[in-house]
Amino acid sequence: MKIAIDGTAASGKGTLARSLAKKLGFDYLDTGLLYRSVALNAKKQGITDFELDVEKDISSNTNMSKLNRIASLLKLPLIDEPDLREQEISLLAAKIANLPKVRNILLEKQRLFANQPPSKMGVVLDGRDIGTVIIPEANFKFFIDAKPEIRAKRRYAELKKLNKAVSEQSILDDINKRDTSDWTRQTAPLKRLPNAFFIDSTSLNADEVLQIALNYING
Numbered sequence: 001m002k003i004a005i006d007g008t009a010a011s012g013k014g015t016l017a018r019s020l021a022k023k024l025g026f027d028y029l030d031t032g033l034l035y036r037s038v039a040l041n042a043k044k045q046g047i048t049d050f051e052l053d054v055e056k057d058i059s060s061n062t063n064m065s066k067l068n069r070i071a072s073l074l075k076l077p078l079i080d081e082p083d084l085r086e087q088e089i090s091l092l093a094a095k096i097a098n099l100p101k102v103r104n105i106l107l108e109k110q111r112l113f114a115n116q117p118p119s120k121m122g123v124v125l126d127g128r129d130i131g132t133v134i135i136p137e138a139n140f141k142f143f144i145d146a147k148p149e150i151r152a153k154r155r156y157a158e159l160k161k162l163n164k165a166v167s168e169q170s171i172l173d174d175i176n177k178r179d180t181s182d183w184t185r186q187t188a189p190l191k192r193l194p195n196a197f198f199i200d201s202t203s204l205n206a207d208e209v210l211q212i213a214l215n216y217i218n219g
């Protein structure tokens, strides 16, 4: 059994995916972690920004071959460390997510995990292109969204708990930037498929979202 969950940044898709996997005894893959890990490793190798002219980069920029190599070397499962959640890494990951070659390398790893989950029971994957590209054959597809202001408020509350010094406005600005990048990139953009069950989590808490998803799965 394969469950695909796509949606906007900080919409609650990760929370839903994790709790669905726990409830059903399935394996869970947060695919955003792959892009974040490439970004963090890139930063460690001194790549903090790069030219986004994809054609030019592929032929001339050594950063591209470094990024491809970093992506190739990633091994699942990945550990969700706090460094991966830094704002700088979020923005670099969003930029890296535009690179077709990197996406292709990560696609293979995600499909392998979906087809051979460690538990052999089933998988829940969450990201931006799960139902459209990674596992279009998924048994159930979800699309989660919420108003940007609400997503920023929730992310701000999470970061405040971790004593991170960020303003709600800067989080909202980042969310808007990442939305634009996710919806408009050329390769595997975020798309709301007609066959994906849509949940607007603007006025729902995590338990309510989980219950709605379980009701849908149980018919």
Ligand code: DC
Pocket: 009, 010, 031, 032, 033, 035, 036, 090, 093, 094, 095, 097, 126, 127, 128, 129, 130, 178, 182
């Ligand atoms: O879900 P997240 O915010 O942790 O994702 C980090 C970045 O990776 C985000 O900018 C979009 C990108 N991403 C993607 O392009 N495709 C995925 N399947 C998952 C994430």
